[in-house]
Amino acid sequence: MMAGVSGVAPVLSTPATHVFEEDATVTARIPQLLRSAEQIRIRYEIDRTVAEIKRGRWQRIALQFPDDMLPDAPAVFESLSQRLAEIPKPIEMRSTNLESPSPMGVERHDSTESKSTTEKLFILADTSYGACCVDEIAAEHVSADVVVHYGRACLSPTARLPVIHVFTRQPLAIDLVIESFKSTYPDRHQPIILMSDVIYASHLSEISKALSAQGYDSTFTPEIVHNPSSPLPNRTIPEEVQLDAAKLSQWRLFHISNPPDSLLLTLSSRVSSIHVFSAVPASTTAATVSAVIALRRRYALLTSVSTVAVFGILINTLSVKNYLHIVEHVKYCINASGKKSYTFVVGKINAAKVANFSEIGAWVVIGCWESSLIDSKDFWKPILTPFELELALVGDDKRLWTGQWDPNFQSLLGKTERCPIGAPVGKFHIHEGDSAAVEHDGEELDSEPESVPPEFDLRTGRYVSHSKPMEVRLKVESDRGHSGGHQQLVRRPKADLATIGHHVSPGAEFLRSNRTWTGLGSDFEIEYDLAEDNNGALVEEGRFGSARGYVKSTFDSRPLEPLNPSTSSPSDVLALW
Numbered sequence: 001m002m003a004g005v006s007g008v009a010p011v012l013s014t015p016a017t018h019v020f021e022e023d024a025t026v027t028a029r030i031p032q033l034l035r036s037a038e039q040i041r042i043r044y045e046i047d048r049t050v051a052e053i054k055r056g057r058w059q060r061i062a063l064q065f066p067d068d069m070l071p072d073a074p075a076v077f078e079s080l081s082q083r084l085a086e087i088p089k090p091i092e093m094r095s096t097n098l099e100s101p102s103p104m105g106v107e108r109h110d111s112t113e114s115k116s117t118t119e120k121l122f123i124l125a126d127t128s129y130g131a132c133c134v135d136e137i138a139a140e141h142v143s144a145d146v147v148v149h150y151g152r153a154c155l156s157p158t159a160r161l162p163v164i165h166v167f168t169r170q171p172l173a174i175d176l177v178i179e180s181f182k183s184t185y186p187d188r189h190q191p192i193i194l195m196s197d198v199i200y201a202s203h204l205s206e207i208s209k210a211l212s213a214q215g216y217d218s219t220f221t222p223e224i225v226h227n228p229s230s231p232l233p234n235r236t237i238p239e240e241v242q243l244d245a246a247k248l249s250q251w252r253l254f255h256i257s258n259p260p261d262s263l264l265l266t267l268s269s270r271v272s273s274i275h276v277f278s279a280v281p282a283s284t285t286a287a288t289v290s291a292v293i294a295l296r297r298r299y300a301l302l303t304s305v306s307t308v309a310v311f312g313i314l315i316n317t318l319s320v321k322n323y324l325h326i327v328e329h330v331k332y333c334i335n336a337s338g339k340k341s342y343t344f345v346v347g348k349i350n351a352a353k354v355a356n357f358s359e360i361g362a363w364v365v366i367g368c369w370e371s372s373l374i375d376s377k378d379f380w381k382p383i384l385t386p387f388e389l390e391l392a393l394v395g396d397d398k399r400l401w402t403g404q405w406d407p408n409f410q411s412l413l414g415k416t417e418r419c420p421i422g423a424p425v426g427k428f429h430i431h432e433g434d435s436a437a438v439e440h441d442g443e444e445l446d447s448e449p450e451s452v453p454p455e456f457d458l459r460t461g462r463y464v465s466h467s468k469p470m471e472v473r474l475k476v477e478s479d480r481g482h483s484g485g486h487q488q489l490v491r492r493p494k495a496d497l498a499t500i501g502h503h504v505s506p507g508a509e510f511l512r513s514n515r516t517w518t519g520l521g522s523d524f525e526i527e528y529d530l531a532e533d534n535n536g537a538l539v540e541e542g543r544f545g546s547a548r549g550y551v552k553s554t555f556d557s558r559p560l561e562p563l564n565p566s567t568s569s570p571s572d573v574l575a576l577w
Contacts (some may be wrong), residue, residue, distance in 0.1 A: 040075045043169045044401055048147055050083040053119060061143035064124040066131035066151040070169075074124050076150075084119045090413045129317055129348060130154075130371040136161050136319040152198060155226045155234045156368040167198040170379030172256070173282040174203060178210055184275050184286045189214045193271070195222060195235065196256035200279060203256075220251070228369045228408045231270055233263060254286065262373040262407040265291050265298070269404045295460055299381050299401050302392040307457050307464040308361030310506045311389075312381075314354070326409040330386055337393045338468030340506045351379045359510035359528040364389050369407040369562050386412055 040046065053061060063080075065073045122142045127135045132154040139161055140145045148164045155165070185192055194211070196204055201224055208221040223234035231237050231248050241248045253271045268291035269272055275286040311334050317323050327343065334341040342360065346353045354363060363383045365372045376383040384392065386409045391399060399506040406412075455464045543550040 014262065017520050037079065038076070040072065040079050044072070044076050044079070044150065045166050045169070046076070046079050046083055046544070048463075049080060049164060049166060050087055053084065053148075054087060056146060056162065058119070058145040058162075060120050060122070060142065060144045060146075062124050062139040062142060062147045064127065064135055064139070064147055064149045066127075069150055070125060073075065073125070077121055077123060080121060086206075099329070104371060129319075131369065132370050133317055133368050134163050134319050154228065154368040154370040155224075156228055156317075156319075157226060159321045159323075160317055160319075165198075167201060169202050170199045170254060170279075172200050172203045172279055174207055174210075175208055176282050176284055177203075177256060177277055180277050180284060180286045181207075181211060181216075182214070184254065185216075185252070189218055191218045191220070191238075191251045192216070193220050193222065193232070193238075193253045194253050195232070195253060197259070197279075198224060198234075200256050201570065229411050232539075233408070260370050260373075261294070261375075262370050263403045264289065265294060265373070266407055268292070269295070271568050290309045295403060295405060298388060301376070302384060302388045303399075305362040305382050305384065305392050306396065309339055309468065310359055310361050310510075311339060311341045312354070312360035312363045313341055314363050314365045314383075315343065315345045315348060315370055316349060316365050318345075320368050322410060323366055325413055326386055329409075329413060330364055330389060331368070333390060333393055339393075342507060355380050359507050362392075366409070369409075372407060372409070385409075396478060 031503050061080075063077065064072065065076075121330075122144060124135055124138045124147075126138070127133070128137050129135070132152055134147050134149050134153075135547075136147065136158060146159065146162045146164060148166060149167050152170060153167065167571060181194075194204060194208060200354055204221050208219060211219055220238045222232055222237065225234060225236055228234055229242060231245055237248065238251070241251075248270050249272055251271050253267060253274045254277070255267075255274060256277050258276055259267070264274070268289075274289050276289050277283065277286045313327060313330055315323070315327065331341050331343075344354075344357070349365070354360070358380075360381060363376075363379075364386060365374055365383055366386065372385045374383045385407060387406045390412070391401070456462065457464055545551040
């Protein structure tokens with residue numbers, strides 16, 4: 001045995017002890033895990049959660065925790081189980097209609113009373129997508145009636161299950177917040193919006209009263225609502241803004257804790273200025289933040305993909321309401337602009353997954369209004385939101401950038417105009433036996449109209465000749481009796497265009513022309529495939545059985561004699577194995 005070689009297997013993956021390690025970027029908002037039962041009850045709002053479960057008469061409850069709160073999950077589970085066993089079920093069944101009033105943080109769907117009388121809890125330890133979204137897929141795996149979502153939430157409307165949102169009650173240095181607010185806004189009569197992340201929302205009422213007592217009479221503290229399409233996402237707006245949305249630009253915003261990038265981009269284009277108070281670690285002053293540079297980068301990103309021919313649609317949610325409608329909307333817009341789209345469901349998005357599809361020129365993420373904004377600096381190809389895609393598909397002479405940025409795809413579905421793109425693509429026909437007879441309204445494919453301006457890549461300055469591949473739709477006339485033609489990959493002998501189902505396929509064309517290896521058996525040609533009588537060889541039954549005694553076909557059913565290693569040559573042994 002060699003010296004220095006340990007008997008422990010080498011570590012080939014992340015150690016098991018790292019499973020519950022806290023993410024430094026997230027844990028900064030929750031500095032210390034809870035151990036006291038009383039702290040668990042207060043911070044995770046055990047009493048309110050139990051009351052909502054009893055009121056809804058739900059029997060199978062899924063508890064969804066973000067990664068940084070998983071160490072507290074067993075304690076929350078035990079506390080909820082004890083309280084549910086102590087409190088009896090209410091006699092009268094209250095209405096659980098979505099249109100009925102509900103407490104803050106509760107989304108209601110129609111529900112029916114279950115026959116069971118004992119509640120059963122389940123912990124969802126691994127979310128399918130972002131932690132801010134409700135994981136209905138994982139909850140349906142345990143046949144849950146309701147999901148209790150803990151921590152930060154995007155508050156996007158769900159499609160199937162009711163949700164109880166528990167934002168948790170996080171500690172906050174209220175005195176420092178008030179001093180920072182006073183030093184930032186010495187004028188006590190200017191309109192200011194006092195806003196915070198949802199995990200600090202329980203402290204806003206106390207802060208607002210303290211500021212009003214010190215003479216701030218024009219401060220507005222919004223309440224949490226489930227409306228990402230609001231001018232202040234998921235918040236109420238001042239009364240004068242309800243009458244005229246343009247007046248929101250006259251208000252200043254004081255935000256407690258660092259807002260997500262999508263919220264920052266949205267608010268920076270709607271309010272006069274933004275000051276952010278860092279809650280963890282607590283600071284004495286509020287920093288002025290601006291998203292002008294970030295907005296310029298997003299605009300440069302969307303203009304750089306104006307000549308992309310193939311788009312990939314990344315589905316980053318299976319729970320947000322109307323996500324299938326926005327997928328169809330995005331497909332329609334891409335198709336109407338003469339480009340091709342492919343849809344992918346890859347779970348949590350990372351650079352390694354999307355890099356496998358090199359034929360995609362740019363990606364469009366379908367997700368909640370927070371998770372759709374992805375910084376693509378670590379990705380091979382740009383990643384856009386549906387709002388940015390619509391701007392990218394507009395021609396350079398018609399594109400107008402106002403600085404407004406909308407992260408919520410629900411607002412796109414509410415437009416009267418389905419897609420701000422030109423007319424749908426035309427149909428092209430190709431006639432058999434004519435190498436140049438690809439026609440469209442009497443014009444050949446290779447002869448472009450003189451009125452069509454040339455397209456250039458804004459990044460490289462090079463001329464782009466095929467930025468709209470789907471404007472050429474091949475309709476190859478084939479025999480009606482040919483079966484399975486819609487599943488075969490066809491290459492036109494003269495035009496040399498890859499098609500699937502008699503239609504142009506940019507993905508197949510990329511596979512044929514750019515990739516050097518296209519699969520097993522693609523690097524050689526079989527002679528009988530090229531022969532006129534494509535009969536091939538007869539299929540015969542080979543040997544079968546175990547390695548020590550193969551049996552031939554029915555022509556010779558005698559078992560082979562096993563090899564004797566003492567008398568057999570090494571080549572015989574290798575041939576057998």
